[in-house]
Every structure is written in C-alpha cells, then in structure tokens.
Amino acid sequence: MTLARLAVMTSGGDAPGMNAAIRAVTRKSIYQGIEVYGVHHGFAGLLGDEVVPMAVNSVADIIQRGGTILHTARSSRFMEPDGAQVGAEVLRRHGIEDLVVIGGDGSFRGALTLEALGVRVVGVPATIDNDLEGTDVAIGFDTAVNTVVEALDRIRDTATSHERTFVMEVMGRASGQIALTAGLAAGAESILVPEAPTELEAVVERLRHARDRGKRHSIILVAEGAGRGFEVGKAIETMTGMETRVTVLGHLQRGGNPSAQDRVLASRLGAAAVDALVAGTSGVMVGVRGQTLITTRLRDVLDAVRGIDVDMFGLAAILAI
Ligand code: F6P
Numbered sequence: 001m002t003l004a005r006l007a008v009m010t011s012g013g014d015a016p017g018m019n020a021a022i023r024a025v026t027r028k029s030i031y032q033g034i035e036v037y038g039v040h041h042g043f044a045g046l047l048g049d050e051v052v053p054m055a056v057n058s059v060a061d062i063i064q065r066g067g068t069i070l071h072t073a074r075s076s077r078f079m080e081p082d083g084a085q086v087g088a089e090v091l092r093r094h095g096i097e098d099l100v101v102i103g104g105d106g107s108f109r110g111a112l113t114l115e116a117l118g119v120r121v122v123g124v125p126a127t128i129d130n131d132l133e134g135t136d137v138a139i140g141f142d143t144a145v146n147t148v149v150e151a152l153d154r155i156r157d158t159a160t161s162h163e164r165t166f167v168m169e170v171m172g173r174a175s176g177q178i179a180l181t182a183g184l185a186a187g188a189e190s191i192l193v194p195e196a197p198t199e200l201e202a203v204v205e206r207l208r209h210a211r212d213r214g215k216r217h218s219i220i221l222v223a224e225g226a227g228r229g230f231e232v233g234k235a236i237e238t239m240t241g242m243e244t245r246v247t248v249l250g251h252l253q254r255g256g257n258p259s260a261q262d263r264v265l266a267s268r269l270g271a272a273a274v275d276a277l278v279a280g281t282s283g284v285m286v287g288v289r290g291q292t293l294i295t296t297r298l299r300d301v302l303d304a305v306r307g308i309d310v311d312m313f314g315l316a317a318i319l320a321i
Contacts, residue, residue: 003278005035006098007051007091010068011042011107014254015126015140017262018068021102023059024270025124030056032278037096042103043110044075046087051094063263066143066255074106084113091119098277100270102126104138108285108298115298120282122273123298126266128253131175133304134296135287139269142261144171144253145182148221151249152186155219162243163216165207165236169229169248170221178253179223180308184316189218191316192232194225195308200232204239210321211242268293 008025010018022038029036038058040050062069077083091099091114098120101111104127111121125132128144148170159166168188172178176193183191189210190203207218220236222229233246258266265288272286272293284295 003034003098005037005094005096006100006274006277007037007039007094007096008054008070008100008102009039009042009046010070010072010126011101011103011110012072012074013104013127014066014068014072015128015138016066016143016254016256016258017139017266018102018126019059019062019065020258020263020266021124021126021139021270022068022070023063024267025100025274026054026059027056028271028274032274034274037094038070041071041073042075042107043078043083043087044073045071046090047075047078047083049090051090051096064257066257072103075110078110079113084110084117088114088117088119100124100273100277102139104129105132105302108302112283112298112302115283120277120280121298122276122281123285123301124269124273125285125287128178129172129175130177131173131306132285132301133306134285134294134301136289137265139262139266140258141177142265143256143259144178145185146259147253147256148178148182148249149185151247151252152182152188152219152221155247156186156217159217159219165218165220165240165242165244167220167222167229167233167236167244167246169224169246171249171253172223172225174225175306176223176226176308179221179226180313180316183221184312184319186219187320188221188316189320190220191313192220192222192226193308193313194223196310196313197226200235200239204236207236207240207242
C-alpha cells in the first residue's frame with residue numbers, strides 16, 4: 001500500500017523520549033517518500049487545525065530533549081460526539097488518512113474515535129506511568145525511574161546525616177510501577193503501591209524493627225495512587241515519634257533528557273508505527289516484548305489493567321529488611 005502522507009501528534013502527559021519518537025516517525029516517513037504533518041497541542045490542536053508540515057530539519061537536535069516539540073494538551077471537547085468528526089474533517093482537508101498518536105491510554109481512546117470515522121491510527125506508548133499492556137515498557141518510564149532514583153539517593157544522604165525517616169511521594173496515577181522499580185533500585189525500606197494495599201501499621205512495624213536492629217534512618221516510597229505523602233509522613237511521625245520529613249517529587253518526574261534506553265525505544269517504536277501504517281494496519285499500538293517489536297489491538301490495550309511484578313515487590317521487601 002502506498003502512503004502519500006501521514007500526521008503525528010503527542011497527547012496526554014508528556015514523557016521524556018516523545019521527541020525521539022516524533023523524530024523517528026518524521027524521518028522514517030520522509031525516508032520512505034511519505035509527507036509528514038505534525039499536529040500541535042494534541043487533540044485540542046487537531047480541532048483547531050494546528051496541522052503543520054514537517055521536514056527533516058524540523059526534528060533536528062531534539063532526540064536528547066525532554067518534553068515534546070508538538071506540545072500536548074488534554075481535550076474534553078474532542079471526546080464530545082462531534083469532536084472526533086471535526087478532527088477527522090480537519091485531517092481530510094489536509095488529505096491525511098493516517099495518524100500516529102504518541103501518548104497513553106486517554107490518547108488511544110481519542111485515536112479510536114478517529115478510527116471509527118475512517119482514519120487509520122497507530123498508537124506509540126509514551127507515558128511515565130508505564131501502565132499500558134501491550135508493551136514491556138512505555139517511552140518515558142526508564143527516564144522517570146532514573147529521576148526518582150537520583151532523588152532517593154539524595155534524600156538518603158540527608159536522612160543518614162540527620163537520622164530521620166523520609167517519605168517520598170511519586171507519580172504513576174493508578175500504577176505503582178515507578179515506585180516499585182525506583183524503590184528496588186534505591187533500596188527504599190518500604191514501598192506503597194495501589195496494586196498491593198499495605199496497612200500503615202505494617203510500615204510502622206518495619207520501622208520499629210529496623211530501629212531495634214540499629215537502623216537510624218528509613219525511606220518510605222509512596223505511589224500517588226496508594227496515598228498522599230504528607231498524610232503518610234504525619235501518621236508515621238505520630239505513631240512512632242520518629243522525626244519524619246516528606247518530599248513530593250511531582251512533575252520533576254516528567255522532565256529531563258531522555259535516557260539512552262528511552263531514546264532507543266522511542267526511535268524503534270516511532271519507526272515501527274510508520275511501518276504499520278505503510279502495511280495498512282490500523283487500530284494497533286506498537287510495543288516491545290523483550291527486544292522484539294510487537295503490535296497489539298488498541299481495544300485490547302484499553303481493556304487491560306496492568307499489574308505489578310509481585311516477585312519484584314516481594315524482593316524489594318526482603319532486600320530492605
Ligand atoms: O500520566 C502521567 C502523569 O504524570 C501521572 O503520573 C500524574 O498523576 C498526572 O500525569 C499528572 O497530570 P497533570 O500533568 O495534568 O498534572
């Protein structure tokens with residue numbers, strides 16, 4: 001199937017590596033003689049016809065940059081009945097029938113509404129939450145985990161100096177993937193994730209046990225879906241009398257230069273998305289299983305709830321005794 005042109009957009013929360021994916025989609029397309037258009041500001045921009053042609057040099061010197069040169073925005077307007085209709089019409093006016101959507105589950109719901117109107121769509125998983133089935137890892141996750149690990153290492157310096165207990169709240173929406181992976185990597189004494197509800201009394205018991213064996217500081221990592229860092233911190237200080245401080249890492253986790261792993265993943269998945277559209281595939285998300293590129297129906301991705309690796313969760317607890 002010959003493809004004359006396609007469009008690419010980023011949508012939802014930004015993630016480090018999105019620019020590398022935009023670069024891959026753009027340059028792979030141009031290499032194959034396909035015109036590329038960038039949609040600025042996600043679905044909101046599509047409704048406003050913010051569709052601009054992309055050239056080879058449009059994506060120069062961005063592989064190393066966090067964020068997204070196409071910007072992103074959440075659009076409730078797009079999810080209204082006529083929203084997708086307007087979006088599909090805008091694409092059609094540009095002669096575009098193929099779209100790459102780089103983002104997370106909310107973005108893929110928007111993509112499917114366009115597919116129902118005849119636009120061929122392929123999703124590229126890019127969310128620091130890493131809460132998508134259909135890929136071992138999403139773009140942005142590795143960089144976000146490294147950001148959290150660096151922050152935890154810094155917190156451990158001051159926790160040991162003052163012999164304090166620290167609570168750190170990290171992002172992830174309803175997923176505990178960031179907290180679990182970063183917590184294991186940084187040796188957090190307790191990791192609270194929504195997928196494995198933990199009573200505060202159990203956390204306090206671990207703290208007391210650690211103190212009894214001479215541990216003078218601890219770090220408790222709280223995924224935002226499992227609780228509010230400040231509430232956990234206050235409860236721990238009240239229940240144990242241990243001087244406790246709280247850090248909420250917030251949007252720091254969304255920024256930063258993407259890691260090499262995220263740049264490579266984004267480059268592979270961006271190019272794979274173009275290949276899928278050239279092959280006439282639509283309604284799928286590209287992903288990796290090990291080192292192998294795979295595609296999964298978007299509907300199956302959206303129907304799935306990704307859990308955590310329970311063995312890893314158990315290991316983190318054992319190694320932090
Ligand atoms: O989905 C990515 C994410 O960073 C979540 O982890 C977080 O809860 C949410 O976005 C924050 O959304 P916003 O950037 O709109 O505040």
